[in-house]
Amino acid sequence: MRRLVLLAGLLPALALAQTADPYGRPDASERPVTRIGQSEQTVxxxxxxxxxxxxxxxxxxxxxxxxxxxxxxxxxxxxTDLRRLLALSGGPRIDVRDRQSERRVELRLIRPGTGLIYGALLADAAGNPSVIPPLRHDDALLVEVIDRRRFGWQDAATVIGAAGTVAFLFQLLAQ
Structure with a gap:
């Protein structure tokens, strides 16, 4: 009977010992999320x-x-910062640039649970790296190359040709 009472007194202590960290480390919600040594085990x-x-x-x-x-x-x-990560990924994929286009590269850093936390043009990010937030586990970096073409003489010829076709159709329908 005495052993049963002693065992009953130890059960709450055992349950507490299993939930508490024996090394006195902070709770997981207080620690930054990193993967120490787990990458070497990943094949x-x-x-x-x-x-x-x-x-x-x-x-x-x-x-x-x-x-x-x-x-x-x-x-x-x-x-690792965002600029180095962009370099490791090979940088933005930019094809041959023609004289009629204005190209810009947009960067967006998205954090789970928060959403968009940083968005800028590549030129702005390169010129002012102090405003780029540090990367965290499970972040996503979205890189978009946006081409904006200027209105050229080929575009004007296309519009004039289309307008001429519409005018010709109206003339035919009016007869």
Whole structure:
């Protein structure tokens, strides 16, 4: 009977010991999310999964999508900034530029649960890196290349030809 009472007194202590961290580390909600040493255990031959960090270094995973040379999931050191991540992904995919277009590259950093936290043109991000927020685990970087063509003489000829066709049809219908 005495053993049963002693065991009953130990059960709450055992339950508390299982929930508390024996090393006194902060709760998971207070710690930054990183993946220390987990990348070395990940074996992947899937295209679109890239690892750029030193062994044993704390890492985060960031999704890079859009008009980049190598889109995919990047496992990078947790101190990596957005500009370095963009360089690791091969940079924006820009084809040959013609004289009639004005091209700009837009960057958008999206955080789960928060949404868009940063959006800028590539030229602005390169010129003022201090305003770029640090990357966190599960962030997504969207890169868009936007072409805006100027109105040229070929466009004017197309409009004049279409207007002439419509005028010719009206003339035929009026007869």
């Amino acid at each position: 992947s031959n899937a295209p679109g999964y890239y690892q750029h960090h030193m062994p044993g270094e704390a890492t985060i995973q960031v999704q890079v999508e859009g008009a980049v040379v190598n889109p995919g999931l990047y496992e990078i050191a947790d101190e």
